[in-house]
Amino acid sequence: MDSVDRQVLSEVRRWAEQGYRFALVTVVRTWGSAPRPAGAWMALRQDGRVCGSVSGGCIEDDLIGRLRAGELAGDLPFSQTYGVTRAEAERFGLPCGGTLELVIEPRPCVSLLAQLEEELACGRLVVRSLTLATGQASLADAVPGESIHWDGKLLRTPHGPAWRLLIIGAGQISRYLAEMAQALDYAVTICDPRPEYRDAWQVPGSRLADGMPDDVVQAMRPDPHLAVVAVTHDPKLDDLALLEALKSPAFYVGALGSRRNNARRRERLMQYFDLSAEQVGRLHGPVGMAIGSRTPPEIALSILAEMTATKYGIVTRTADNGPYRHESTAAAKAAVAGPPLA
Missing domain, CATH: 3.40.50.720 (NAD(P)-binding Rossmann-like Domain)
Known part of the structure; x- marks a missing residue:
């Protein structure tokens, strides 16, 4: 987990304290020359404010537009792929024909993210698991060297000093x-x-x-x-x-x-x-x-x-x-x- 993603954790904690709702977006898979690696985070606040990134900006703009259109108002997480075709890759500004697959959580568990921030502040290596079918998330000790896991149903993202x-x-x-x-x-x-x-x-x-x-x-x-x-x-x-x-x-x-x-x-x-x-x-x-x-x-x-x-x-x-x-x-x-x- 890099410093940009730690900033996301810190920012969403402040948003939650101020009463804002937000969505959490995770890069789970990339093909070609993608702007951000698998595991990268972006948070999207209900008023369109963004922290972190998943691309050079075009995908963020699309997600903001979908948020304002009410498309991210559900409760359960889901996956979304950008850049499947070369035309779409060019539309979203993905370099060299890159492709990104994202997992979007419209209502992530705020208390669990706060717990994750505390664990990282203590220098611990933690893995966050998310089941898409139920939206259930949990934290556990990570194995050193563990990498992101995504099979279309379960997302496991390691966090901490790799x-x-x-x-x-x-x-x-x-x-x-x-x-x-x-x-x-x-x-x-x-x-x-x-x-x-x-x-x-x-x-x-x-x-x-x-x-x-x-x-x-x-x-x-x-x-x-x-x-x-x-x-x-x-x-x-x-x-x-x-x-x-x-x-x-x-x-x-x-x-x-x-x-x-x-x-x-x-x-x-x-x-x-x-x-x-x-x-x-x-x-x-x-x-x-x-x-x-x-x-x-x-x-x-x-x-x-x-x-x-x-x-x-x-x-x-x-x-x-x-x-x-x-x-x-x-x-x-x-x-x-x-x-x-x-």
Whole structure:
């Protein structure tokens, strides 16, 4: 669930407190190049006010028109598809002939949405289930990595921090990295056993861990939705984190430092920590995409750019860990592929 959809939750709570009725719209399936991903939310207030989005604007306009025409006045949720034909896709402004399938809830349960907002504020991962035949909705704990489910009858949408970032070191770069990562909907943990750094840490929304880096990595139970970035410049701390992270399923493991320092780091990891060449080869170091970054905010930006490219499988390094080459992998292509329009 991204930050835009969290804004929807916050806004509909205010609408309900003010006595307004609203409809909740969820993107449940896309084909082709759709503007918003499956799971995206939009709320539509009874007077036509909108929060969130499901497209570039044309579908929103159509839904507002249907609302004012009284077509969204029922009680039970239903599905609606836009862009079935190329002419319709062009009419609604869907790029590249895209198609969207939506689930529209004319009367969502306000108390359940308030409960969902509270769960997310506590950092929990929650799945919301909706049965179209009855309009019954419920909340339950979600499984990490769970994706949206839609079979035409039951809609299950996971909400909460699907991606996690562990930063080793509570310095200046870490502050910018944590703030930017939270804007990209990462749940951020900072690990620094040094009290002089840890006590000065002030980034709301992040979690501070004071254990040793290897213990913290293990405690987080790394999975393919975790990134680990070491930025202390202290091998006694960074190497401990890398030792555990490089053996784990974490999708991204990076360390700050020059090419020379990273070459020495790789030698240490293989010689003293008994990591294989394949495991050490997973290390992104020097960390970050080569964008000429110099300042702490620019370095943080380069790290998140590389993390994003790695997450979507569209960037790799050369064999000598030199300049980047960009590749659209089969997985990335499949994410935007779909059946041709009529």
